[in-house]
Amino acid sequence: MLGINKPHKITLNGKDYVLWQSQNGEIFALDNICPHMQAPLSEGWICQETNTITCPFHALEFDGNGRLYKEGKVDNTPITQPLELIVKDDCIWTYAGLEPKIPIPDLISKISEEYELLGVAGEKSIKADFLSNILVNYDYNHQNGTHKELFRIVSCKVSSFENKGYYAKVEQEAIREENTIGEIFKNPALGIMPKVMNNILEYAFPSSTVFFAKAPIGQIAQTHILYPETETQTKTFILMYAKSKNPFFKLLFKRAFLEAANTVVEQDTTAVESLYPREKAKIRLPGEEVMFYAEKLYREWQ
Ligand code: FES
Ligand SMILES: [Fe+2]
Known part of the structure; x- marks a missing residue:
């Protein structure tokens, strides 16, 4: 359902996130709100070479850890929140940053x-x-x-x-x-x-x-x-x-x-x-x- 190098928006517990999968099957997820001027990152695009998502509004780029990417370099600190994922077989699971109370089923x-x-x-x-x-x-x-x-x-x-x-x-x-x-x-x-x-x-x-x-x-x-x-x-x-x-x-x-x-x-x-x-x-x-x-x-x- 994710595709390759395509931003995919999900909503969970009232919050929007953007997910994408790289060519080699790595999956990333960030808060969908751009930390610059709150554009939806899911409307942006993925750069295959750098594995970053570009915001559709002013084209700032972020890596999968939420760090700003500029001229071939990433910043040290994330400025947008990555979402923690658990990939198990055909599914991607997340607790959306909350304390897990129920295990992921097998x-x-x-x-x-x-x-x-x-x-x-x-x-x-x-x-x-x-x-x-x-x-x-x-x-x-x-x-x-x-x-x-x-x-x-x-x-x-x-x-x-x-x-x-x-x-x-x-x-x-x-x-x-x-x-x-x-x-x-x-x-x-x-x-x-x-x-x-x-x-x-x-x-x-x-x-x-x-x-x-x-x-x-x-x-x-x-x-x-x-x-x-x-x-x-x-x-x-x-x-x-x-x-x-x-x-x-x-x-x-x-x-x-x-x-x-x-x-x-x-x-x-x-x-x-x-x-x-x-x-x-x-x-x-x-x-x-x-x-x-x-x-x-x-x-x-x-
Ligand atoms: S709102 Fe995302 S780059 Fe400006
Ligand atoms: Fe039914």
Whole structure:
């Protein structure tokens, strides 16, 4: 998602940062605000030779440690804040300068050992708070409403739930109705989705949820990532992993799987953005203890 020598802006906890990756895979991140006259560095450009970012306003240059670079020399002291990063497998993590309270999960490392990354889907900034977005991932009953269209899920049951600290695992049985030929034509992934799906979900609270699903010709590990951009906006994207003995699997279904993942995110976004402020529920549905577990972790972590 980063590309090479391209400034990439991210927002985290209400602050903007600029990230870039050099030719040889080094990754840098700085506060996005230029210390001269506050232009957004992410609108600037990267110099391949010096590995510096140039501000788009008056063209001052900074290295990855936030030091001013002029005429082939860097200053001793940084004048803009670098952001500390932890690169682990396919992901870049950061605590944004805060004290770490939750370890970086190894869920994605485990998946990338076994599965192949098909691509990224459903990248979106959702206009809703972090907790509301987290809870959707732990809510099994929303499939019946939110994902009724297209996936035609008519029932979704939690058959087992285990948790250990921030890690949780759920087995679910989802029953689907038949899709129309037109729907399958538009999205071939629907054609290989069985009617009774026994899915596994693994969670590394609060950032990652992996949805494991099996089809006769292969398996997918759909990894949902979430992080708070601001108090009222949450970032999400999906890392789609797959494995199959059939070499055509990837070729045939790559686009379809990424499309289907886009649809899932669209549907969740519409649902979560349309909610009124949270109140105490007057009715309860089965399987909601998984959601209470996540909410409790959130409250304690905060
Ligand atoms: S604002 Fe960045 S160089 Fe002036
Ligand atoms: Fe959903």
